[in-house]
Structure formats: C-alpha cells, structure tokens
Amino acid sequence: MARRPLPRILSSGSAQIARSREIARTAADSATDVLHPLITITRGLRQLAAVARLKWAATPKERRGATLFLAAACLLVVALIPYGPLAALITVMAAAAWKGRVRTPAKTGPDEAETGRLQALYEALVPYFSVAEDPAPLFAHGGDWSKTFSDYEFDANGRITRLQVAYPAYFTDGEAESRSRIEHLLHAKSGRGREYLFTWDEEGNRLVMSVLPALPTSIAAQRFVTAPGETVLGFTDPDAVQRTVPVAQGEETRDAPPVVWRTGPRSTEPHLLAVGEPGCGTTTFLRSIALQALQHGDVVIVEGSGTGEYACLTGRAGVLAVESGLAGALASLEWAAHETERRLLAANRARQAGHPVPDDTRRPLWLLLDRPSIFGHLAAADGHTDPQQLLQVPLRHGRAAQVTVVVAEQFDSLDALSESVRTHTRARVVLGPATFEQVESVLGLAPHTTPTPDVPPGRGYARLGTGPVLRLQVPATPDPYDEATSEAHRKAVLDLLPEPQEAAEHAPKEAVPDPVAAES
Secondary structure (H helix, E strand, O other): OOOOOOOHHHHOHHHHHHHHHHHHHHHHHHHHHHOHHHHHHHHHHHHHHHHHHHHHHHOOHHHHHHHHHHHHHHHHHHHHOOOHHHHHHHHHHHHHHHHOOOOOOOOOOOOHHHHHHHHHHHHHHOOOOOOOOOOOOOOOOOOOHHHOEEEEEEOOOOOEEEEEEEOOOOOOOOOHHHHHHHHHHHHHHHOOOOOEEEEEEOOOOEEEEEEOOOOOOOOEOOOOOOOOOEEEEEEOOOOOOOOOEEEEEOOEEEEEOEEEEEOOOOOOOOOEEEEEOOOOOHHHHHHHHHHHHOOOOEEEEEEOOOOOOOHHHOOEOOEEEEEOOHHHHHHHHHHHHHHHHHHHHHHHHHHHOOOOOOHHHOOOEEEEEEOOHHHHHHHHHHOOOOHHHHHHHHHHHOOOOOEEEEEEEEHHHHHHOOHHHHHHOOEEEEEOOOOHHHHHHHHOOOOOEOOOOOOOOOEEEEEEOOOOOEEEEOOEOOOOOOOOOOHHHHHHHHHHOOOEOOHHHHOOHHHOOOHHHHHO
C-alpha cells in the first residue's frame, strides 16, 4: 500500500518549533545580558542575607539585645546625616555586586589530560620500581599514581615541569646506571627538547625532576667585577654558585651567577681544556678569555685552523704573538717554554737571596691554543717537532711561573692531544650539543641535567677540578671584523681591546719569534 503524505501542518510543525526555541533562547540570552547587573546584585544580596543570618544565629542570646540596639543606632545616625541613606544604599549595592560576582573556580588538581599523563608515567616506571617479592608495592600495573607522585606542576601545553617521585627503599639509587635509566625514562616521557634537572634524595627515597629555564644568551663581553687571577668563563644557574657579579644586559644592569676560574700560584686547576663541535663557540670562548687576560697579563695565541678569528687582537698591547702557521707556532711555544724556565730560575734566585720576586716574573702569561692538533699533522708531514711537545714545561711548571695554558679542541681530534695536555688540564669545558658519554669522557662526571640536541653557541657544561658539573653560557664575544656580527656586539668587543702598539714596544725580543730563523 502506498504511504500517504503527512498533512502540511504536521510536516512543518517541527521546523516551527525549532525556530521558536531558537527565538526564545536568543531572547533569554539578551535578557540575561541586560539584566546581568541586577542578577549579580540580587545574588549578592541573597549571600549577604545568608551571612547575616548565620552571624545572628551564632550570636549568644544575651548579646542579641545589645546588637539590635547598636544596629538601630547606626541606622538612625545614617538617616540623620546628609545623603546618609543614599550613601548606605550605594555601599550595600556595591557590597552585593562584589559578593555576587561570578568567580573562576580555583584549580585543585590535575585535569583529565594531566591525569592521563601522570598515569602513563606511573605505568612506565612500574618495571623499574617494583619486584615480585614486594607484598605491598608502591608501583603496580593499574595502581594509584597519587601515592607516589606529589608536588607536580604543568606548563600551558600540559607538559610536566616539576615532579616529585617516591620510590621504594630497595631501589638501587646508589648505582649510576640505575639512576641513569630512570632519568632517561622520565626525560623521554615528559617531553624532549627541554633540559631537566634530577635531584636524588637517597635518605628519603625521593626523586625531584624539574625543568630548567634556558640560560640567557644576551650577556655580551664586558668588564666583569673580578679580582686579579679570576676569569669569568660564563654564567650558570643561580642556585649552582654562591656568588653574583653585576652585568649589563641590554639597557639594564642585573646580578648574574658566574662560573669563576681562578689561576695563579694557589690555583688547583691552573690550565683548561675546552672541547666542542664546529660552530659550538670554542673560539668565542677563547676570545672572551683573551680579553679578560689582557687586563693584567700578556697573551700568546696559536690558531691551528688559520681562519683569522683572532685578527682583532693582532698588534694590541699585551698580545705578544698571534700565530696561525707551523713555524710561528713552534717559535712562539719554544719561547714560552724558555720563558717559563727563566721565570722559575729568577724566582728561585730571588727567594734564595731573600729578595722579592722580580716583577717580570709575576705578570701572568697566557698561552691560548685553538685546535693545536692540526699542527701535529703538519709537523709530522714536514719532520718537525709537534708543538704540543713544547707545552710540557708550561703545563708542568706554569702554576709557579704564572703561566696559564688554555687549549680548545674538537671531539673528533681529542685522540691527537698529547698526554701532557690531557693530564694537566684539570679545568674542563664542553660546549655545543653533546651526548652523556661525550660530556662524561671530557669532564670525568656525567651532568645532573639532560643535554639538549639544539643549543645556541657558547652553551655547555663546565667542571673545575673535582667540583660539580655546572651549566655554562659563554658571554657573546664574536669577531668584530665579521660582517655577520651585530653592531652592539661589535662595539662591545672593540671597547675591550687594548690600544694598538707595535710588538717591539711592549714585548721582549724573544716574544716575537722569527719564522725564517725557526725554519732554518
């Protein structure tokens, strides 16, 4: 049987009802917007009345008469003063509007997405923090994460920025390998691309993971407030050191926590080794040290790459030589070895005679070598002595003779460094992207933070002797002759350069080696 069509009134009724509902909803929303102040005041009056009723109920019966009399007296005073009733009405309306305002509810716990992230992190830790023999495990599949996770924080993107984990006492937190597995897991599950700090409390069986803010890169080269014999390698986290220095950062001046390296006769780390990849900032690091060393001493620079990164220092007061060739490097380092021996002999004779140490033996001498391994290959091909062999005397006796050696090398050429360089450079710096293994191989200790794959130039880690591993950001000290250098950084470096002078006016004759004589 063919189906009969519905009457028009029935077929169009649902559409009319929908339109009527939409009109009613729009009218209600408009009325709510118009009457919103009245609704707010009404809500506030109701809440104020509820508070007054609770106060009256809580007042003892013997005090209610005095309270009524005091309220009536106040009302009488308000009624008698000019504009009193109007002021009282305005005050009550304002209090009601404030009391009846819509408040945003305070967040008291993680939302659904954050709870899911915490539960997933809890499940990932179960194989590491549980054993089959535990009768009441803290970590179990399907367990409650709130028993083990506390003091958690999230960023605007819902990623964990701070987390405290309570782990069982039988976990081998004293073994570096076990702790490394946990740190790697938390790093992977909490989001890569950020630098995490892991703080282990072995006594309380607690692990705190926190995201470290990026170190500022806007600090340029400048005169730092330091004593003679102190060099600012860079800047680190505020809670890592107990000292700050004022620095100019743009148009403002603020206090920054520096990594200070102390050299001289009483230094326990008289020489330094900096390692990194190409473009990581080791040349900038050496240039920063040179500008600070020239305040109180003399500098000899040996550049193995030959790119002219230190041309701005050529011919400056206190710069004894800037060599980029094999002959000049051999002559300069040979003179440095003889100068170290001369200083030791002069100081020894003065002490035996009961005289003060001569002034020319107390002025610091800095030997800065950028990629000396390149000269080793050239020397082997030409049958000359490796320049690193000439560093044995300055490295062994440099602390007593006020001679400091700083070597910068790349990871792929570390094997070409001599045994003397690796043994006597107890201050170490690693710059640029590096793995845990690379950082530990240079510093002798793995960092407590997670290295990130993408870092700005001059970012890395530093360790002075047997001290802790510190995060480091080297002050921006680019080549002022480079066209890519900004005008602000160029001016900052040029202002720190000493006045130009002829080398013969401020250096002994031996300080300017003759390459022709060295080749013969």
